[in-house]
Amino acid sequence: MSLHEQWDALTTEELVERGGLKWTLKDARGRPALGAWVAEMDFGTAPAVLGALREVTERGDFGYASEALHERMGEAAADWMAHRYGWRPEPAHVHPLADVIQGMVLAITEFSRPGAPVIVPTPAYMPFLDVPPSLGRQVLQLPFLRDADGDFAMDLDALDAAFAAGADVLVLANPGNPTGKVFRREELVAIAEVAARHDARVFADEIHAPLTLHGRRHVPYASVSPEAARTAVTAMSASKAWNLPGLKTAQLVLTNARDRARWASIGFMASHGASTPGLHANIAAYAAGEPWLNEVTNYLEGNERLLRDGLAAALPEARLAPLEGTYLAWVDLSAYAAPGEPADRLLESGVAVNAGPSFGLAGAGHVRINLATGRGVVAEIVERMGALAR
Ligand SMILES: Cc1ncc(COP(=O)(O)O)c(C=O)c1O
CATH class of the missing domain: 3.90.1150.10 (Aspartate Aminotransferase, domain 1)
Known part of the structure; x- marks a missing residue:
């Protein structure tokens, strides 16, 4: 069958x-x-993921992950992005996380200005509205604009005003949940310009990136311009597209040198929650799950x-x-x-x-x-x- x-x-x-x-x-x-x-x-x-998990089980490979396994995950994720999206981050800049929401937490607590509000375009995946208050941060909801066909667009003037009023992080889910929106390159370039003007951060949640439909192509936010790379904190995972959320493994891609310097002190604990079976499953999904x-x-x-x-x-x-x-x-x-x-x-x-x-x-x-x-x-x-x- x-x-x-x-x-x-x-x-x-x-x-x-x-x-x-x-x-x-x-x-x-x-x-x-x-x-x-x-x-x-x-x-x-x-099947490729199931095969990898069967091997993990047969080996009884349930211990702590080695540095080499982390590196293999970085390579596999970078190769996947090069193949599927035409952009290859440096594999050493791709780090394990337990999940994408942990990436959002880090983007706020480690990589944004202390105390600054967080901009969440709405409609938005529910935890985007709950996580900032749990960290003592205010949420500024920014309703998407809609055109006659129902297409969603970022309200760049309102975004600019929100940053001017003191916000420091934009949460950008691409593709969007629940909007189903896949941002075009020029839209991302425009968002990056606004964010860079305010020296602000963009949490690029690209967990749904492999799941583009009807010939659309995912464009990684961090790839579109130097401003985008500098403002981006990118999180992704094989967990949505290959259906693995229970394996608790995701990736954080750091394209800003200051963030990488900070990672040197926080990385060990931040990566600690990624599971060994999840790392193997993510590698298999990226390498052979297409x-x-x-x-x-x-x-x-x-x-x-x-x-x-x-x-x-x-x-x-x-x-x-x-x-x-x-x-x-x-x-x-x-x-x-x-x-x-x-x-x-x-x-x-x-x-x-x-x-x-x-x-x-x-x-x-x-x-x-x-x-x-x-x-x-x-x-x-x-x-x-x-x-x-x-
Ligand atoms: C846009 C988006 N981000 C994050 C998540 C949650 O990901 P994780 O379980 O890796 O935290 C979801 C889950 O549906 C999602 O749709």
């Missing part, structure tokens, strides 16, 4: 049985709700078409944002919201999605739908969403 056939055959019973968080919510009658919320995929992972990834992105494009066509037929007032990257669809259901948020009504109908308001001020009336599941499950999601019109 091909991978697509295996994914087509996924059933809700089987997915509930696996026991992951994504499939634990219940509908109004206590039956399992379709899991379209937590950002992970129902596709397992690549064929599986391409099957995934191709399948996701089909799932998105199914959602788009299904919504056009059942909920013609719904507005699906262009899905350029990620497997997270951002849908404006405000025409169907009253009374209350559409996410609550969808859960009653047996579809568990993320409620728009949790992504910030711009999220009211919206939902985020995770499309990384079987085609039949997506069809069922669309079918049940039709209840909103009734």
Whole structure:
């Protein structure tokens, strides 16, 4: 059976049985709700990753990671970026982390001006709004501009004003969650110019970078100009695209000499949380996981078409944002919201999605739908969403 056939055959019973968080919510009658919320995929992972993990298990290789393994991860990540995005950072400047959110914490606590507010364009992945206050930093929400096609754009004037008012970090998720936006090179150049003018920092969260769709190409922020390299603190991981978040391993890419000097004193502890199996899995994903990834992105494009066509037929007032990257669809259901948020009504109908308001001020009336599941499950999601019109 091909991978697509295996994914087509996924059933809700089987997915509930696996026991992951994504499939634990219940509908109004206590039956399992379709899991379209937590950002992970129902596709397992690549054979190359499974092979690497089997070898780790056979060797019983569960000890602390060696310096050589860290270096191999840096090489594999740099080679992947060169191959896929046309930019190769110095492998020695790619460091292990436990996860990408730890990268955000470091960007704020170690690489930005003490006490300065953090700019979060919204709608935004929920922890972006929670992490700065937990570190004693204020969040400045910066709603994205939208054009007639629903395309998102950074409000550069508002960004400039926020930096002028004292903010020192911009959180730039590219591709965006939940927007699905893949920034164009010229947009990144413009953002870097604004940040550099204020000698500010950009936390470039590129965790979804391998998951670009419909022919879009990811452009690493740090690669676009000297200003971008200087302002960037980049974090990435194989964890979204190869579905490995439980293995707790990510990468921090430092393209600013001052940050590298600071890393010399904080790096040992900062890298300590990356797991040995996770390092091996990330290396395998970057080195040999591309064929599986391409099957995934191709399948996701089909799932998105199914959602788009299904919504056009059942909920013609719904507005699906262009899905350029990620497997997270951002849908404006405000025409169907009253009374209350559409996410609550969808859960009653047996579809568990993320409620728009949790992504910030711009999220009211919206939902985020995770499309990384079987085609039949997506069809069922669309079918049940039709209840909103009734
Ligand atoms: C944009 C973005 N950043 C970070 C994360 C979390 O990554 P990690 O588990 O590596 O902290 C997610 C998870 O969905 C995400 O979508």
